[in-house]
Each structure stands twice: as structure tokens, then as C-alpha cells.
Amino acid sequence: MCIHVQSITYMHPDKDVLFSNVSFTISKGQKVALIGNNGSGKSTLMRLITKELLPSEGQIICPDIPYSIPQHFGQFNHLTVAGALGIERKLYALHAILQGDASIEHFTALADDWEIEEKAVAALNEWGLVGVPLSYPMHLLSGGEKTKVFLAGITIYSPAFILMDEPTNHLDDESRIRLYRFITTAAAGILVVSHDRTLLNLLSSTYELTAKGVTYYAGNYDFYKEQKKLAVEALQTRLEENEKQLQKARKQAREVMERQQKHDVRGKKQNVKKGVGKMAMHTFRDQAEKSAVRLGDVHADKIRVLAGETVELRKALPDMKTMKVNFNSSSLHIGKILIVASSVNYSYGENPLWSSPLEFTIKSGDRIHLKGSNGSGKTTLLRLITGSLAPTQGSLIQAEGLTYVYLDQEYSTIRNDLSVLEQLALFNSELYDNELRTILNRFLFPVSTWNKKCSYLSGGEKMKLSLCCLMVSAQAPDVFIVDEPTNNIDILSMEILTETLKDYQGTLLVVSHDNYFVQQIKADKQIELF
The missing domain is CATH 1.20.20 (F1FO ATP Synthase)
Structure with a gap:
């Protein structure tokens, strides 16, 4: 039992060739890493294997459609947990039958899967989503909780092949360890796209994707890196x-x-x-x-x-030059009080989010790591700090005239209907086109991408473009807020981001489960949520 990818070529609707002549095989039980620079087409290749997209040339042969754990940028927010797991129709049929509706269509939809509800609840519990109803809206879950929903689907479906696209994104330390353990012991064939070096080193072989095809390396990421060197x-x-x-x-x-x-x-x-x-x-x-x-x-x-x-x-030869975004420094003097939280809490419904109300002060020049497990309310706290939510208890006071930039998990600064060049021009209309093009070229956006719609960009490309936009913005922010910034980006982009934040001379507030990254950017203070 294998997945055979045979001479695949994929072209965007604008006829731009993403990659060509891609061929490889994955056997059941084989653990494979798929690596490549942002924009090389890794996520697109995953979608081709799951039949969400059709190749321009070539074919993919597999016995069943593999189970997929996708990247998520808010595209599942309109669904319930059951809908994201693909079992909503079965649950509806099950409850209709239990209430006396013996229609043939309900029995057909259920397909004798009488334990689907118990199985799904047990799977969610296994991944730490205890008490999360199957009817719960996805948009109310944190990024890590959304990932756990898709991980729970592995238990529900018991697939022969699993595709994982950046599966450790948003996951807290405990859940990452659980995922590492699962990958090590699973009998399924697994293809993983990730920038998580710990995860990549658990996989026995590596495929590198470029525009010209794939290159096979018979070892884990460290082996690949040595061979590339x-x-x-x-x-x-x-x-x-x-x-x-x-x-x-x-x-x-x-x-x-x-x-x-x-x-x-x-x-x-x-x-x-x-x-x-x-x-x-x-x-x-x-x-x-x-x-x-x-x-x-x-x-x-x-x-x-x-x-x-x-x-x-x-x-x-790979382009080894390190790009760096040079943000202007804040004009605030070091130590000025910017934000004061007194007895702050927030309630979804009747239950407060935090067991103890929050008390903290953020001063100019602070470099703060916001810590907490999945679902502990990190993103909610960022929304309180930026003023997009108001606390249901206590007070959160900002200094007058405080400015900030917020790089969120879903890159909401990027408008998918604009081209890359138009998106950059949106943030500074005073720059000439040739100046904007120079900046884009410096950040590894070649000429062929300038007129590409932002909807075609990978997560890592959106991160780099967001940084470009924030850099050309005329406003020098007092506070730079980043929420899980290393998700969805390749290792070169991680180095760019690390250098950018390390040298940023202002107040930094970062949410990240990547402890190595946190140390590198010198975030030496903590706000921890329980």
C-alpha cells in the first residue's frame, strides 16, 4: 500500500508554474519530511494528494484519500468542531434515528457508525479538549485547540496515510510531546511539512521540494542539513x-x-x-x-x-544573505508606564477565563514573553491589550497616544484581493514604485511575485510581506505585538524574524511556544496565564 506521486506539475490559474516533474512514493509506515522554502508549493502538493486540487500534469495514485491536518488561517471558523472533523452529517443522522426518524438517507449517512459520537468525544479528550462539545464553534477555539481538533480526527478515522502541514503550530509544550510520541509509534505512513526541527528529526527520510522537482535524502533533517552543507x-x-x-x-x-x-x-x-x-x-x-x-x-x-x-x-547556490526588517525606534523613554492591568478578567458566558484576575504593568523597553497552555487565553489577552475587547472585570489602562503594531496568527494585515506590490503600497503611499520594488526584491520577493495576488502566498510569505508592510509604515510603533510568529515559516524566515525582533528598540510582547526563539530575541520578562 503506497502513495505514488508521478511526474506532477502544477500551474496557478495565471499560468505561473509552481513546480514541475515531481515524483516520489510513500509506503505505509514510512515517516517522511517534505521541506522547501516558503512559496515552493509544499501545502499545494499536500492539497493535490488529498484531491482538493488537480495537477496540471501527471497523476497521484493512492488507495484512499489520506487524512489531512491542514494549516489554518481562519478558513474553518464558520464550522463547528463536528463540521471540521467531517462528522456533522453522521451526528445529525444518528440523533434523527434515535428520535424515531427511520429514513433511509439517515441510515445511509450513518453507515453503521453507531459509536461515532462517543468515539469523537474520546478522541477530543485524548488531545486535551476535555469538555469541548462537538457543536462548539471553531472560531471560539484558540489556534492550538483548532490544531488539536484535527489531530483528534486521526483517532476517529484510523487512516493508513496522514498528511500534516505544520502540525506543531500553536501547540503548547505538552501537546507537542504527545504529537512527537504519536509520530514515533504510529503504524500509518506520514508526510510532514514543518519547520519544527525536533519533529523533523523524528522522520526517517526527507524530500526537498523546489520548482524543478524533489530531491530525496535518506535521513532526518540533521542528515539533510549535513548533505546540503x-x-x-x-x-x-x-x-x-x-x-x-x-x-x-x-x-x-x-x-x-x-x-x-x-x-x-x-x-x-x-x-x-x-x-x-x-x-x-x-x-x-x-x-x-x-x-x-x-x-x-x-x-x-x-x-x-x-x-x-x-x-x-x-x-x-542558496541565497544565504540574512534579510532584516529595520523598524524605527520608539521615541518613548525607557521605563515609561504604557499599560496597567488591575484585577483584569474576561468571561465567555458566565465563567471567567482566568482562575485569578490578572495584575501586570508593561513599561517602555520591556521584552515580555506571554506564556500559557492552549486555551489559556493568550490571544484574548492580546485583544484586551490592543483594545479590540473590553475586560468584563477590572481595568486595563493604556498610556495616552500609545501606538502598536500587531502581527497576528492569521496575518490579518494582508488583503487577499491585492497584489503583493499593491499590498506594500497600501502602507506607505509616499514611496515610489521603484522604491517598493527594491524593498520587495530585498525580501526575496522576485519580479514574478510582484503582481501575484496575496491569496496565493504561503503562510511564510504572508509573514515576510507583513513585516515589509510594517517596516515601510510611516508610524514608529511604541509596542510590537507578535502572536506565534514562527508558525508557518521556513527556517530562513525564522532567522530573518529573529534578527528583526532581537534588534527592535522598543517594547516587545510575544506569544510563542518556541523556547529557543524566545531566548534568541531576549524576551526576559514573563506574563504567565493559568
């Missing part, structure tokens, strides 16, 4: 050798042409002394010119070949 070093050596040969060939071409010119001048002088006639002089000159052209052509061909190889080698 060796390959890059070999490319660098070839590039340096080519550049030396190219420099030498150009020097030889100059020397040959100079010798030829000197030879022609000497020959002309000697012919004049010998009294050679004009016709003969013209013949000698034509022969000399043809000889020079032949010599020039030989060296030009060699230089052209070497130059072409050098360009290709440079393209093959």
Missing part, C-alpha cells in the same frame, strides 16, 4: 574555480589581441619599407583581420561558456 561547499568550490578560469580566459584573450595588434603594426611598417604595392597591402590587411577575428571568436566562445556556467552555479 557538503553540496553547497562543492558548488562554492566549483564556482570559485570557474571564476578563476573565467578571469584567466579574459586575460588570455586580451593578451592575444594585444600581440596580434602589435604584430599587425610591425607587419604594416615592414611592408611599407619593402615597397609592397597597395593591392598586396590590402590583401595582407584582410588576412590579418580575419586571423584576429578567428582568434577572437575562439576566446569569446570559451569566455561565453565559462560565464554561462558561472551564472548557473551562482543560481544553484
Whole structure:
């Protein structure tokens, strides 16, 4: 039992080729990582395997449609938990039958799955969603809780193959450990897209996706990284050798042409002394010119070949330069009180979110890590701090004129109906198009992406574009708020974000379950929710 991906090519509706000639096989029980830069098409390839999209060329053969744990950016918010799990119709049929409606359509929909409700509740409990009803709206769940809903579906369906797209996004430490344990012991074939290096090292093989296809590495992420390092070093050596040969060939071409010119001048002088006639002089000159052209052509061909190889080698080398967003520094003096929370709580219905009301003060220059398990109310607290929610208990006071930027989990600063260039221009209408294009190019948005609709961007690309937008904004924020910023981005983008936040000279409030990232950006204070 295998998934066979055979010579797949995928083109966007605008005819832009995302990737071509992708072929690989996954056997039952095999644990495989799918890696590649943001925008390389990893999530699209997952959707092709689950038949949500059709390939432009090639075919995918699998015995059953695999179970998928997708990235989520709010696209499931209109569903209930049962709807997200795909069991809403079965539950409706089950309850209709229990209430005496013996319609054939209900029995057909239920398909003898009489224990579906108990099975689903048990699966939710297994992933820590104790007490969450199947009728509960998805939009009221935290990011981590939404991920757990889809993880619970594995128990419900017991699939032979599972596709996981950034499964540790939003998950708290306890849930990550549970997921790692499941992946290690599962009998199913698993294909994982992730930037979580701990998770990637649990997988026995790695496929790297690029526009030209996939490359197979017979080991985990650390093995892949070592092989890539060796390959890059070999490319660098070839590039340096080519550049030396190219420099030498150009020097030889100059020397040959100079010798030829000197030879022609000497020959002309000697012919004049010998009294050679004009016709003969013209013949000698034509022969000399043809000889020079032949010599020039030989060296030009060699230089052209070497130059072409050098360009290709440079393209093959990864772009290792680190981009960094340079936000303006806040004009506030260090230590100014910005936000004071006194006995703050928030209630959804009658029950307060936090067992003890919150008390904290945020001062200018603070670098704060907001901690808490999934469902502890981290995003709710950020909405209280930004003023989009009002506390149901206590008070939360902001300094007058306080400004902030908020990079949320779903990149709500990005408008999907705009092109990449239009989106950037939205944040600073005073910049000329050529200035905007220069910024986009610097942040690895090539010319081919400038007119692409933002709806086609990957999560990591949306993160990078959000940072670009915030950078060109004329306003220097007093507080920079980021909610799970390392979700959905590749490792290069993580380095960019880390450098950006590390050097930001202002007040920082970050929600993250990535403890290594938190240490790197020097978030040395904590607000912990229980």
C-alpha cells in the first residue's frame, strides 16, 4: 500500500508554474519530511494528494484519500468542531434515528457508525479538549485547540496515510510531546511539512521540494542539513574555480589581441619599407583581420561558456544573505508606564477565563514573553491589550497616544484581493514604485511575485510581506505585538524574524511556544496565564 506521486506539475490559474516533474512514493509506515522554502508549493502538493486540487500534469495514485491536518488561517471558523472533523452529517443522522426518524438517507449517512459520537468525544479528550462539545464553534477555539481538533480526527478515522502541514503550530509544550510520541509509534505512513526541527528529526527520510522537482535524502533533517552543507561547499568550490578560469580566459584573450595588434603594426611598417604595392597591402590587411577575428571568436566562445556556467552555479547556490526588517525606534523613554492591568478578567458566558484576575504593568523597553497552555487565553489577552475587547472585570489602562503594531496568527494585515506590490503600497503611499520594488526584491520577493495576488502566498510569505508592510509604515510603533510568529515559516524566515525582533528598540510582547526563539530575541520578562 503506497502513495505514488508521478511526474506532477502544477500551474496557478495565471499560468505561473509552481513546480514541475515531481515524483516520489510513500509506503505505509514510512515517516517522511517534505521541506522547501516558503512559496515552493509544499501545502499545494499536500492539497493535490488529498484531491482538493488537480495537477496540471501527471497523476497521484493512492488507495484512499489520506487524512489531512491542514494549516489554518481562519478558513474553518464558520464550522463547528463536528463540521471540521467531517462528522456533522453522521451526528445529525444518528440523533434523527434515535428520535424515531427511520429514513433511509439517515441510515445511509450513518453507515453503521453507531459509536461515532462517543468515539469523537474520546478522541477530543485524548488531545486535551476535555469538555469541548462537538457543536462548539471553531472560531471560539484558540489556534492550538483548532490544531488539536484535527489531530483528534486521526483517532476517529484510523487512516493508513496522514498528511500534516505544520502540525506543531500553536501547540503548547505538552501537546507537542504527545504529537512527537504519536509520530514515533504510529503504524500509518506520514508526510510532514514543518519547520519544527525536533519533529523533523523524528522522520526517517526527507524530500526537498523546489520548482524543478524533489530531491530525496535518506535521513532526518540533521542528515539533510549535513548533505546540503557538503553540496553547497562543492558548488562554492566549483564556482570559485570557474571564476578563476573565467578571469584567466579574459586575460588570455586580451593578451592575444594585444600581440596580434602589435604584430599587425610591425607587419604594416615592414611592408611599407619593402615597397609592397597597395593591392598586396590590402590583401595582407584582410588576412590579418580575419586571423584576429578567428582568434577572437575562439576566446569569446570559451569566455561565453565559462560565464554561462558561472551564472548557473551562482543560481544553484542558496541565497544565504540574512534579510532584516529595520523598524524605527520608539521615541518613548525607557521605563515609561504604557499599560496597567488591575484585577483584569474576561468571561465567555458566565465563567471567567482566568482562575485569578490578572495584575501586570508593561513599561517602555520591556521584552515580555506571554506564556500559557492552549486555551489559556493568550490571544484574548492580546485583544484586551490592543483594545479590540473590553475586560468584563477590572481595568486595563493604556498610556495616552500609545501606538502598536500587531502581527497576528492569521496575518490579518494582508488583503487577499491585492497584489503583493499593491499590498506594500497600501502602507506607505509616499514611496515610489521603484522604491517598493527594491524593498520587495530585498525580501526575496522576485519580479514574478510582484503582481501575484496575496491569496496565493504561503503562510511564510504572508509573514515576510507583513513585516515589509510594517517596516515601510510611516508610524514608529511604541509596542510590537507578535502572536506565534514562527508558525508557518521556513527556517530562513525564522532567522530573518529573529534578527528583526532581537534588534527592535522598543517594547516587545510575544506569544510563542518556541523556547529557543524566545531566548534568541531576549524576551526576559514573563506574563504567565493559568
